[in-house]
Structure formats: structure tokens, C-alpha cells
Amino acid sequence: MSDERAERIADFVAPLRVKPGSKVRLDRGFDPRFKAGLKKRDGKELLRAGVSLLAEYQERLAAQDTYGVLLCLQALDAGGKDGTIRHVMSGVNPQGVRVSSFKVPSAEELDHDYLWRYARRLPERGEIAIFNRSHYEEVLVVRVHPENLARQRLPADARGPGIWQRRYREINRWERYLTDNGFKVVKIFLNLSEEEQRTRFLKRIDRPQKNWKFSAADVRERRHWDEYQDAFSEMLSATSTTWAPWYVVPADRKWFARICAAAILAHTLMDIDPQYPDVGNAARRELLVTRRELEREAPAGASADPYADRHPSARKKRG
Structure with a gap:
């Protein structure tokens, strides 16, 4: 990192980073309404500055064609993943960014190992790939809903009580392999409160133009709130590493969550510090x-x- 901007951004994102090896409890020390003393009226300018910075470094990343970046976004329903992607990536060259959303796995995907469909959507060198939900669904949704694990048709000896700890280890090793090959992995969890999720669900029901975003399945998932909080807490504890850290972003205020996401991605790119190639x-x-x-x-x-x-x-x- 070569300038004052990098130091300011590093200081801003540091409190959001999950320290590798730490024990995470989302109900302790993680306030979804935290805003770092900022005011919403300042948010637009800060986000605009962050987007401009991303555009600058994305162009350098593409020109250098050595590193790639994988951004993983995880959140519960109504956590703001789509809006974060839309606003944070608004100023970058779309040719250098690819967004992948992972829904219920297809029959073909279930015929492969659980990381196969994610590996197919990894970034190329010079590219930013965004996973809107990611391989962490395999230790979240699949854990909360064991019937999904049954559909993966694993051998009997691979379905034992140690499966989640084994998957954490496999994911950590996979991400280490990616980073060793020049692909930076950065992971953001948008931390939404239960009451804010309820409010956003009601907004989707009350506003006709938002009805399409709502599904009764969302409310059914909400009944598993405590199970998801436990699954997220254990996942963050087990898989925030020095080579692929997790950042817990307060998500009750959308404007602040977007500033945080832009800062985290900018920090990653500035840490790479890509340079335009010398033509000789x-x-x-x-x-x-x-x-x-x-x-x-x-x-x-x-x-x-x-x-x-x-x-x-x-x-x-x-x-």
C-alpha cells in the first residue's frame, strides 16, 4: 500500500475483520446498527469516493493480469447482498467483474463434489468474481436443513458427526490453494438484526413494486433464526484465516454496509497494489x-x- 488513502482504509476496515482463531458469538460484540460515528448524509460522498478508488484499482488489476479477486457475500434473507453489489460495483468496468448467484443445486451439480459448482465460477487473472452466496452455503443452509445433505448422496462414512469440522478444514485448504496461486479471497458477512429483517420483509409485502422479492419461504427460513446465528458464529470462528479473512459488516443501515463493503474490497486491491505493465x-x-x-x-x-x-x-x- 503506497499512500495515505490505503492507511485510512486499513484503519477503517480493521475493526470489522474477524481475528483468525477467535471465538465468534454474533450475539456478543457485533452490533448490526453500528455506524462508526458516521452520518447518513456523509455516506453518499464516502461511497462515491470508494467506488472511484475501486475503478482505479480494478483497471490496474486487469492490466497487470496476474492476480484475481474472489469476493464472497453471505447474509440471511433481506441482508442487502444485491443492493451492496449494485452500489459498490457501480463504477467499475463490467468486463472485469463477474457475479454468480448460487441457488438450489441442479442434478448435475449434485453429481459432483460440493465445491465443484463454485470452482467453475472462480475469477480469471485480472478479474473480480463476486459470489452472491457462496461455498459457505455448504456449512450453513445444508447444516440447518439436513435433508439438503442427504441429497448430496455422500458415502455413509462421510456423513458422520465430524462432517462440519471436516468441511471447514477443506474450505480453508481450498482457499489457501487459491491464494497461493494469486487469487485473493475476501469474505463479507452482512450482519442483519432480526427486527430489521422483519421490517424489510414487511416493506416487500407493503410495496407492490417489492412484492416480487418476497417469498413465503423467506418467512419459513426466519423460523430457524437461532440455528442460523449459531451456524454463522461457528463458521466465522473456524474459517477466518490470515489468507482469507472474514469481515462482519453491520447491515441494519444499508448505506453504512455499502461503505464498508467498498472499503474492504478497496483494501484488498490496494494490498495487491497492481501495476500497469512495462511494455519494454x-x-x-x-x-x-x-x-x-x-x-x-x-x-x-x-x-x-x-x-x-x-x-x-x-x-x-x-x-
Whole structure:
């Protein structure tokens, strides 16, 4: 990280990071309404600055073509995953970002190991991939609803009481493998309170334009609130690592959650610090020849190089 912005962002996201090896209890020390002393009126400008920063570093990431970034978003229903993606990624080049949402697995997906469908959607080098829900569904939904595990048709000796601890280890190793190969993994849990979820569900019912987002299944899942809180707490405790940390983002205030998500992703990219590639002396000589040809093509009365006229610093850099 090379400038003051990086230090400020690192300080901002540090309290959200789950310390590897720590014991997480979501009902203790994680306030879904926390806003770090910020006011909503300042939120738009902060988010705008974060989006601008992301655009700058995403372009460098794509140009360098060495690293890739996988962003995993987890939350309960109405946690704000879709809105976070839409707002945080609003200023980046869509060619360099791919979003994957994982629903109920298909018959083909169930015929493979549980990580197979996620591995197929991993980022390429130079790309940001966003998992809207992720491989962590395999230790969350599948854990809360054992019938989903039964559909995976595992061998009998693989369905024992130690399955969740084994999956935590497998996921940690898989993510370590990815990071060792140049793919950064960053994981965000949008921490929503039970009352705020109830309010958002009612909003989806009361506003006709939001009806399509609501399903009775959402309320059925809400009945498992305590089970999900336990599953999330254990997952965060077991899988926040130095190479792929979890960040718990307070999600009751959507504007603050989006600022946090932008800051966390920007922090990841700034830590990579991707650089534009050096084209080399031979390529630069070829560029000089091409520029002279283009300058000779200038119409009568037109500038030979309009861009350099408008940006004198560019003329100085090229010498």
C-alpha cells in the first residue's frame, strides 16, 4: 500500500475483520446498527469516493493480469447482498467483474463434489468474481436443513458427526490453494438484526413494486433464526484465516454496509497494489514510430497531438 488513502482504509476496515482463531458469538460484540460515528448524509460522498478508488484499482488489476479477486457475500434473507453489489460495483468496468448467484443445486451439480459448482465460477487473472452466496452455503443452509445433505448422496462414512469440522478444514485448504496461486479471497458477512429483517420483509409485502422479492419461504427460513446465528458464529470462528479473512459488516443501515463493503474490497486491491505493465523498449520504439505517423495525418490547422496539448504532463512523460 503506497499512500495515505490505503492507511485510512486499513484503519477503517480493521475493526470489522474477524481475528483468525477467535471465538465468534454474533450475539456478543457485533452490533448490526453500528455506524462508526458516521452520518447518513456523509455516506453518499464516502461511497462515491470508494467506488472511484475501486475503478482505479480494478483497471490496474486487469492490466497487470496476474492476480484475481474472489469476493464472497453471505447474509440471511433481506441482508442487502444485491443492493451492496449494485452500489459498490457501480463504477467499475463490467468486463472485469463477474457475479454468480448460487441457488438450489441442479442434478448435475449434485453429481459432483460440493465445491465443484463454485470452482467453475472462480475469477480469471485480472478479474473480480463476486459470489452472491457462496461455498459457505455448504456449512450453513445444508447444516440447518439436513435433508439438503442427504441429497448430496455422500458415502455413509462421510456423513458422520465430524462432517462440519471436516468441511471447514477443506474450505480453508481450498482457499489457501487459491491464494497461493494469486487469487485473493475476501469474505463479507452482512450482519442483519432480526427486527430489521422483519421490517424489510414487511416493506416487500407493503410495496407492490417489492412484492416480487418476497417469498413465503423467506418467512419459513426466519423460523430457524437461532440455528442460523449459531451456524454463522461457528463458521466465522473456524474459517477466518490470515489468507482469507472474514469481515462482519453491520447491515441494519444499508448505506453504512455499502461503505464498508467498498472499503474492504478497496483494501484488498490496494494490498495487491497492481501495476500497469512495462511494455519494454522495443514496444516503446514502435509506439514512437506509430505516433509520428498519426501526427503526420493531422488535417491542416489541426493539432498534431490534441491529447498532449490538453494534457501537458503526458508530453513531459514521453520525453
